[in-house]
Amino acid sequence: MLLIPCPNCGPRDETEFHYGGQAHVPYPENPNELSDTEWSRYLFYRENPKGIFAERWVHSTGCRQWFNMLRDTVSYDIKAVYPMGAKRPDRTPAGAPESGTASTGPDSTTTGSAAPSTSTTSILSTTAPEGATK
Amino acid sequence: MAETAASPTSAQANAEKNLAARVSPARQLADGFAAGSLAGTVEISEVPFLTMVGLRALAGSAAAERLAGVTGGLPARSGAVAGSGDVSVLWLGPAEFLVVAPTEAHESLGGDLIPALREALGGDAGQVVDLSANRTTFELTGPRARDVLEKGCSLDLHPRVFKAGTAFSTEIANIPAILWKTGDESFRIFPRASFAEFLGRWLLDAMREYASPEVP
Numbered sequence: 001m002l003l004i005p006c007p008n009c010g011p012r013d014e015t016e017f018h019y020g021g022q023a024h025v026p027y028p029e030n031p032n033e034l035s036d037t038e039w040s041r042y043l044f045y046r047e048n049p050k051g052i053f054a055e056r057w058v059h060s061t062g063c064r065q066w067f068n069m070l071r072d073t074v075s076y077d078i079k080a081v082y083p084m085g086a087k088r089p090d091r092t093p094a095g096a097p098e099s100g101t102a103s104t105g106p107d108s109t110t111t112g113s114a115a116p117s118t119s120t121t122s123i124l125s126t127t128a129p130e131g132a133t134k
Numbered sequence: 135m136a137e138t139a140a141s142p143t144s145a146q147a148n149a150e151k152n153l154a155a156r157v158s159p160a161r162q163l164a165d166g167f168a169a170g171s172l173a174g175t176v177e178i179s180e181v182p183f184l185t186m187v188g189l190r191a192l193a194g195s196a197a198a199e200r201l202a203g204v205t206g207g208l209p210a211r212s213g214a215v216a217g218s219g220d221v222s223v224l225w226l227g228p229a230e231f232l233v234v235a236p237t238e239a240h241e242s243l244g245g246d247l248i249p250a251l252r253e254a255l256g257g258d259a260g261q262v263v264d265l266s267a268n269r270t271t272f273e274l275t276g277p278r279a280r281d282v283l284e285k286g287c288s289l290d291l292h293p294r295v296f297k298a299g300t301a302f303s304t305e306i307a308n309i310p311a312i313l314w315k316t317g318d319e320s321f322r323i324f325p326r327a328s329f330a331e332f333l334g335r336w337l338l339d340a341m342r343e344y345a346s347p348e349v350p
């Protein structure tokens with residue numbers, strides 16, 4: 001099981017979270033102007049990288065806030081945790097450009113006392129034990 | 135306090151009637167809780183009908199300040215509990231809080247807490263919602279209480295980390311619940327009403343090895 005460092009609550013079991021898919025997928029500016037192919041690409045086509053992937057997570061049974069996370073799909077190492085709407089931290093494989101997806105919470109940058117190292121855009125050490133499997 | 139047409143005595147009688155008609159979510163477990171508790175080791179009971187109010191307000195906003203004025207403060211971070219007197223405010227999220235107060239604080243019993251909170255929020259962005267029927271409260275106490283919880287809660291419950299006076303929204307026995315450490319050996323657990331029977335029975339089962347009579 002992953003131990004996920006919630007930016008508000010600190011490290012918690014993966015079962016407290018829900019996955020929100022790929023991060024930084026912008027809603028089309030003018031959906032009505034898209035062809036069916038383009039619309040289906042927006043709806044259904046996602047990257048499937050081997051390596052670092054930017055994805056959205058929500059701490060459903062904790063603070064109920066969304067956040068973004070860089071996770072290595074091979075090692076499951078959590079490389080970074082950063083707020084919704086923030087730019088993807090620079091960590092190899094280029095992601096899509098900044099999307100501006102908003103958090104549902106009015107303030108998702110509050111730092112939990114138990115998580116001093118995971119506030120805002122801090123990058124976790126690649127060997128951080130809190131990002132490792134239990 | 136709201137003016138009622140009735141005299142104080144009839145208002146009181148009405149409140150008592152109101153309370154007597156209610157059935158708490160774990161009422162059917164009351165005998166089991168008594169039988170499964172062992173004084174001085176681990177004990178469980180339901181504390182029914184606590185007044186609970188969900189608050190939403192942006193930290194630092196004028197509305198949050200006014201709400202804090204009614205409750206005696208709002209907690210600022212995960213785990214924190216604020217409040218004054220018998221009103222406590224638990225941190226649920228950066229802009230979400232749960233007020234816990236005695237049964238009598240409910241407006242159906244003549245309490246003025248919820249109207250005061252509603253008035254404090256006024257027309258500003260935010261929420262004051264009566265959630266008293268949403269959850270029930272279990273009180274788990276005794277030197278073995280932590281051992282019982284550790285069977286189904288992955289938080290670090292060691293006293294060097296989990297101090298009295300902190301509360302977390304987390305999972306216990308794979309269901310969402312709020313866990314509030316109220317004293318060195320006492321915990322309040324808030325499951326949603328529909329989970330109360332499941333969690334009550336799960337806790338009783340987890341207590342059994344400690345609260346059973348010793349085999350001579």
Ligand SMILES: [Zn+2]
Pocket residue numbers: 006007008009010059062063064065
């Ligand atoms: Zn959280």
